[in-house]
Amino acid sequence: MIRKLILKYFPSEERFWEVFRFLLVGGGCFVLEYVLLYTLTEYGGLPPLYSAPIAFTVSLILNYFLCVSFVFHAEHQSRSQVVLFVVTSLMGLGINQVTMWIFIDLVGIWYMFAKVIASAIVMIWNYFTKRFILHWSTYFGHKISKIRCQK
Numbered sequence: 028m029i030r031k032l033i034l035k036y037f038p039s040e041e042r043f044w045e046v047f048r049f050l051l052v053g054g055g056c057f058v059l060e061y062v063l064l065y066t067l068t069e070y071g072g073l074p075p076l077y078s079a080p081i082a083f084t085v086s087l088i089l090n091y092f093l094c095v096s097f098v099f100h101a102e103h104q105s106r107s108q109v110v111l112f113v114v115t116s117l118m119g120l121g122i123n124q125v126t127m128w129i130f131i132d133l134v135g136i137w138y139m140f141a142k143v144i145a146s147a148i149v150m151i152w153n154y155f156t157k158r159f160i161l162h163w164s165t166y167f168g169h170k171i172s173k174i175r176c177q178k
Contacts, residue, residue, distance in 0.1 A: 048098040049154055052090060057146050060086035064142055075138035079127050079145075080120060087116055094157055101162065108160055115156040119149045 030040060037043040060082045067078035091112065095101055123145045130141035
């Protein structure tokens with residue numbers, strides 16, 4: 028019954044567990060980032076827009092290693108995959124900073140609430156970009172083999 032329910036919403040059981048692991052790792056890294064943001068801002072005296080990228084970067088490094096080994100099982104990566112991972116992570120940092128700035132400075136909400144909104148947006152960005160990057164050979168390899176078979 029549970030398998031049937033999973034397959035109703037996911038293309039496979041493995042994809043369900045992948046998303047589950049991603050949410051588990053992401054949730055843990057979010058807590059780490061949230062605590063660091065609060066600590067650096069409230070006790071370290073940094074403005075939220077300075078403490079946010081520091082907390083983001085620390086969380087990102089841990090998230091990277093956990094995603095590669097635990098979530099996506101993609102321990103062996105090419106140099107281009109690592110570069111793309113870094114580039115999309117920097118884009119995620121940009122999304123985070125712009126979202127934080129909009130909600131703190133323009134909308135005027137508390138920085139910790141702004142962080143929740145920014146994290147939700149970045150989480151969606153991260154899942155799709157990281158999954159694509161870590162499994163890009165599956166996507167492109169499959170397409171290349173289809174093209175070769177058609178010729």
